[in-house]
Amino acid sequence: MKPAFEGDVYLRRMTAKTWRGVITVAGSDLVRLGNVGADYVTKVLEREASLPTGLDLGGGLGVAIPHVSGVPVDRPAVYVAILERPVMFGLMQAPSDLTPVRLVFLIAVGAAAAHLGVLQRVVTAIQDREFVLSLAASDGADPGVVRDLADRLGAAQVTPLHRVGGHTAPTTESESA
Amino acid sequence: MAKTVKVLTVCGTGGVTSSVIGAKVKEILKAAGYESEVTTCKVIEVGTHLQLFRPDLVVASTPVPNCPVPVISGMPFLTGVGVDRARDEILKALGDQT
Numbered sequence: 001m002k003p004a005f006e007g008d009v010y011l012r013r014m015t016a017k018t019w020r021g022v023i024t025v026a027g028s029d030l031v032r033l034g035n036v037g038a039d040y041v042t043k044v045l046e047r048e049a050s051l052p053t054g055l056d057l058g059g060g061l062g063v064a065i066p067h068v069s070g071v072p073v074d075r076p077a078v079y080v081a082i083l084e085r086p087v088m089f090g091l092m093q094a095p096s097d098l099t100p101v102r103l104v105f106l107i108a109v110g111a112a113a114a115h116l117g118v119l120q121r122v123v124t125a126i127q128d129r130e131f132v133l134s135l136a137a138s139d140g141a142d143p144g145v146v147r148d149l150a151d152r153l154g155a156a157q158v159t160p161l162h163r164v165g166g167h168t169a170p171t172t173e174s175e176s177a
Numbered sequence: 178m179a180k181t182v183k184v185l186t187v188c189g190t191g192g193v194t195s196s197v198i199g200a201k202v203k204e205i206l207k208a209a210g211y212e213s214e215v216t217t218c219k220v221i222e223v224g225t226h227l228q229l230f231r232p233d234l235v236v237a238s239t240p241v242p243n244c245p246v247p248v249i250s251g252m253p254f255l256t257g258v259g260v261d262r263a264r265d266e267i268l269k270a271l272g273d274q275t
Binding site for chain 2: 051067068069092123
């Protein structure tokens with residue numbers, strides 16, 4: 001039995017044009033919610049630029065798992081972004097190739113051991129195509145989908161972000177190319 | 178006692194994605210009757226590990242250029258796509274050497 005994930009899990013459906021846009025929006029949410037500092041987001045952007053994390057699940061379905069190791073966080077989190085329209089991410093195994101991504105799991109955890117556990121859970125979850133498709137198609141608030149995501153990541157709960165005080169970071173047009 | 182095979186698993190920034198891949202590779206090797214020793218590293222450390230650890234095989238989630246031992250893509254262990262083929266490639270690469 002893998003240990004449960006004791007960090008926060010957020011879920012948000014968003015529109016973005018570029019991978020930088022996705023990470024910037026997700027990252028600003030994590031900064032605002034007190035999980036990471038702004039420097040963490042910078043590191044994730046740097047890493048994604050040189051060593052992208054796009055995974056091609058086949059049949060035009062892709063996910064990305066942006067993360068960095070060894071950069072401290074204030075409170076561990078996995079931020080799940082459902083992309084309204086696919087966004088191109090570089091492929092992990094071939095950084096110059098792009099894959100259309102529907103789901104992004106931004107994994108912000110500090111200690112390597114904790115990181116490994118939750119990354120294993122994310123990897124196991126994304127190998128279930130039915131789960132990936134149902135999450136990608138959801139509005140990010142459906143109670144069944146939210147519960148399923150929490151169970152798969154071993155989290156006590158998942159926080160759908162658009163329900164947080166009605167305020168979230170800008171979702172579009174705020175990104176660099 | 179089966180021969181112990183040494184596998185180096187490699188990812189971008191070190192020890193996280195490669196650990197996920199390493200755990201799966203270890204399972205495969207165990208199921209195939211191999212004892213295995215798995216070390217993980219980031220891609221810029223491959224050269225050092227090739228010299229010190231002397232792996233029989235590299236399984237990587239990023240490109241590993243100019244590698245003197247067989248390099249198998251570890252992507253199937255992340256995506257679930259092509260796991261059987263990757264397992265066959267790993268066992269074939271080891272079989273060719275032993």
